[in-house]
Amino acid sequence: MSDPIVRPGRSAEREVEGQKATPRHVAIIMDGNGRWAARRGLPRVAGHRAGAEAVRRTMQAAADAGVEVLTLYAFSSENWRRSEDEVSDLKGLMRFYLERELGTLQKEKVRLKLIGEPAAFGNDLYDRLSQAVEETKDNDRLTLVVALNYGSQAELVGAARALAERAKAGEIDPATIDIAAVESLLHTRDLPPLDLLVRTSGEVRLSNFLLWQAAYAELVFTDTLWPDFDEAAFAATLAEFARRQRRFGGR
Template sequence: MGSLPQTSTSSLSSREGEGAAVPVHVAMIMDGNGRWARSRNLPVAAGHRKGAEAVQDCVRSAIRQGVRYLTLYAFSSENWRRSAEEVGDLTSLLRFYLRHKLNELHEQGVRLRVIGEPERFEGALREELRRAEAKTASNTTLTLTLALSYGGRADIVQAARRLADQVASGTLASSDITEERLDQALQTSDMPDPDLVIRTSGECRLSNFLLWQSAYAELVFMDVLWPDFGEAEFVQALSHFAGRQRRFGGRPA
């Protein structure tokens, strides 16, 4: 399996569990479905289906390891540039799992929520997402956030516009705009920042994912393609995290 990591630190504190630091919030950039399929002479849709199975394994692993928040980069704002066929395959797969796997998530105590621009998807899928969020709203074992039609820069822009509207209406002075106020205007304001960001497929970049929120996250880049990502890989990434010294800009102890 492959691996390894660059770094920083994160604005979120991790917990201590069973002798090792456990990240409270893990964010995943799930990359490599297409390459996995092409390497097997399969259609890209087969890679996405196998990748969806890896999502289920990842959720189970997160619960077993004691992670409280798991955020998945399921569909970026840039993914709309892909072929209509591939976008259709992705949205059909999402609809299938909402219909057929939601009860399993609910029984596991998973709360499902969505960030991004779900309004860009067709009405039936938006309604499926709304119902899934409502059904699982009271669950507390794990908060699973799907980033759909999401872009980190767009998230910051909408936060800035929200604050600008408050300044224009006279309810906020521009001098009162702080990092904390902008943070509260982001779509992720009701969750902690990620402790750990994992990207599969060997690529070493954030690709416009949780840019503000990941300012102090630990970053782990793994060579494994997303459809082959399982509990062993998840535990390895957590092990890398546990070995990091997180200083949040301070000097080493």
Template sequence: MDGNGRWAKARHLPRVAGHRRGVEAARAIVRAAGELGIGVLTLYAFSSENWRRPASEISDLMSLMRRFILSDLDELARAGVRLRVIGDYRAFEPELVRMIDGAIERTAENTRQTLVVALNYGARDEFVRAARTLAAQVGAGRLTLEAIDVAAVDAALDTAELPAPDLVIRTSGERRLSNFLLWQAAYAELLFVDTLWPDFDKAALAAAIADFRQRERRFGGL
């Protein structure tokens, strides 16, 4: 979800205004995804590299996360949405971690849709943590080196038990994955759009799905 800052700058507004509008867009896209029949939606909300931003902006982003949980959790629960978080979100302040844990627990039994939010997430960091997990299992005698295969790596990643993404959408005109789901997106279709995230809406999502449906996916075959 890229382009919040540029959206605000174009309107001579502070960056936090762009992030607030970005939250509104996220809220609308979650609803639209449910209406369009998307079973699993992943939103890249805060990367492990975002800590390099000014402290004031990080504080604003944390406040928006808290506000989103407080204002939207009831709706998500009523709509049958299960919340899943990937990334090392326990690096956040304890109050926010407790709120996230509570939201995950409250929606754990929902089955209509899964909303995956990437918080303090980076694919390289995920790989490192997965490697440590596998190494610990080998060291403890619960796993052999020969047993480490694609399925074993899948099980050690944050996205264990989630399907691989079919489509990855990057907004704002950038043409890169920026450390997002690098293992999981091995065969995902990629779509880069110029629309800034605060302006990305249901029509834009529907257009992305229509584009996806026109593609031929061979997964390395003929």
């Protein structure tokens, strides 16, 4: 396991008095499935299968650590550019693991939430996803947010368009539009603020994921490929978060 890439000049002291060392909301860009498979001479779908096992481990680790919300970038709006076979494999895996893991979600009291535009995956898969959301809605140990067919720029455009339409209809004064007004129209409006965003596989970019929400989040980048991400890797990211001095633009 590789250590996270740490930005210099961070203090072990907390900037905000009373700030919890454990983040309430963690998001992960799960990257590296293809490279993991290629290094082993396996097809890409094998990497996606191994990545699904990493989801299970990370979900359990987050719940055990007291994280309230874990948001995973499962399928971006740009992923449709992949080959038809790979997209089909990903949809099949989603269906398989959803059916296999629903019992685990219930046992561990994990609430499933979706963001993005999952209806694009077709009625069958979307109906199964919606059913899982409904069946787990009362669970309260951890909220697992799965971003499916999600793109942050599209999310922000949608919020801007909705505000413009309200202003055009005379329902709001454009001068009153503020941060809260935008956030009320985001997919994450009912979630706590994002505290920590992690990306695996050594890539150092956000890839159109939670751009607004990440404004003051702590960022951690690790060389670990997603299928190799385990409880120790998750613990390392939480330890790094605990060392950060969060300023929120104050100084």
